[in-house]
Amino acid sequence: MNDHNMSQRKIEGFIKLAKVIQWGRKYPVRFVERFLGLELxxxxxxxxxxxxxxxxxxxxxGRNSGKTTLGSPFIMAKSALIPNFExxxxxxxxxxxxxxxxxxxxxxxxxxxxxxGLTDIFYNETVKxxxxxxxxxxxxASFSYKLYNGSVVRSLNGSFDNNRSKRSNLNFYDESGxxxxxxxxxxxxFTTQNSDFRLGGETDVTLLPKQFPNQLIYASSASSTDTYFYRKYRDFSKKMILGDRRYFVADISSDVVISATYNGKLxxxxxxxxEKVDTAMRENKEKALREYKNIFTTEGSDQQIIKRATIIRNSEVRVPVLANDGNRKFVLAVDPARQHDNSICTPAEFYYDDNQGWKMNISNSVSFVDIAKKKKTPMKTPDQINHFKQMLLDYNGSRSADYENILQVLIDSGAGGAGVSAWADGLLEEWSDVRGIKHKGLIDPTHDEYSIHAHQYPNASNKLKLVSPQKYKKDMFDALIEMMSLDLISFTETYDNKGFITLLGDDGExxxxxLSSDEEMALVNIDIAKEELVSIYSFKSTNGSIRYDLPPDKQSKIGDDRAYTIAMLAWYLRNLRRESIVNKEKPKVNWSNAPSFISSIDF
Known part of the structure; x- marks a missing residue:
């Protein structure tokens, strides 16, 4: 008998368990396959x-390479094989x-x-x-599980700035790019403390077995060269190549995944x-190169007006808004085109924040493309206008008065897209929807073309603004830079083409x-818009003036129309914020107490 009064059978059981644990630590892949039943x-x-x-x-x-699927059994094996692991x-x-x-x-x-082939062995080890x-x-605040060996695994769900002074043996950063x-x-x-450190009692630390080192694991598809993930990718790769065994970098592109082998056989x-990779390359080549080929996007140093890190910081997981529920306010920005360019409409929801004032969420991005055409050029202008009229109804709300929830419609008036001759003219008259209900037209009474004829359309709503690119383009992109730097414009999170998004409910679940097909298309188009935004550079001419445009090496590879409509929206947002400040009601002073107040001042 011993101090704990264990039977010989129990001692043999503990010895067997110790042998299994030691075997699992030595052969973790085989442990995962045999005890968790998960093949790799x-x-x-x-x-x-x-x-x-x-x-x-x-x-x-890259995408669909199984980062999460690999990280999950990795964490499970660590927590099962290492006592008191966190x-x-x-x-x-x-x-x-x-x-x-x-x-x-x-x-x-x-x-x-x-x-x-999954087993219930791990499930039986969780403390219930x-x-x-x-x-x-x-x-x-944090999902968690605990095992009988004292191991604990937690997810940090809240604001990361509030999570300090914790201790961890492993930090796993998912989508860290x-x-x-x-x-x-x-x-x-969290992982700073040496895992071999022991202090207290009469323990001789020199006789204790060496512990597994604390770990930092960064997992993601490729991002851009200005991100923290890329800096780690570059530094870790150099040290790994130089033979430092404390560092390991795995670069797994779509080519490896497509031709993957199992036990040596394809x-x-x-x-x-x-096919999925080819489709992604056709839709958004730069994004596809990043997500499937692990090619980091090079940022444009000081000439790039919007950094990708700024876009990432202002992206959130939410469903794109395709229609108004009657309680929201929208601005619609249109950059029309007829032949070779994209014809784009970007709706944005505007809302007032008590602390920051007016802000906006990019709700959707619609391309008026003729899918019947081989080159997917824009549909005919009358068809574009009819589609836009339906969007007006959707974003106004079916139970609201005409344009009650539309703050403004912004249309580029450049000659190339016929913003005046086709679009503005096409929206002047009253029109009927598919149910035969009549709706007001739209007019910009301040525009030179319509100011003298405004009296001929007394029933047209004046919520239309024709924006001249020659006059306002620089001002619009200046506004975009300012509003983005203040974190006043929000985008949807990058879409991973899974057909669904994961939302956090009020109950924490x-x-x-x-997603519907239209919602998926909206997310894809917003992602394209973000790519266009980070591709816009500022160019300074010899006379000191600044223009905003795509760099020469990208002008034939990517458009700028979605970015242009977002600049229009940012311009409207900045003007709205200025107006709210100028028209802010001043605090009232009760002058009846003025004499006693003045007499109390020590001059």
């Missing part, structure tokens, strides 16, 4: 094994870290249909209670198809929102 492709095994005991790790893995799952937005945590939970509960029947807690620098500077110190069904 050969490139995933390589990444898993090389990352197992490396302190500084970076996974640059890990944090972090991301730029809380829903992203929750999504990875939910992947771990689904693996443990055998709820993933594509993984046919009467209030928590499965061991996984979904506190809005699109997270702000503040996330890393506030959380990387797997018959790949995670990613070549994640919900999957299934």
């Amino acid at each position: 492709l050969d490139y995933q095994k390589y990444v898993f094994m090389e990352s197992w005991s490396t302190p500084f790790v970076l996974w640059c893995m 890990a944090y799952i972090l991301a730029g937005v809380g829903s992203q870290s929750q999504e990875m945590f939910m992947k771990i939970e689904k693996i443990a509960k055998r709820e993933i249909a594509s993984f046919t 209670s009467a209030a928590n029947s499965d061991g996984f807690t979904h506190n809005p 699109f997270a702000p620098d503040e996330l890393f500077t506030t959380s990387e110190p 797997y018959p069904v790949s995670l990613l198809s070549q 994640n919900t999957q929102y299934k």
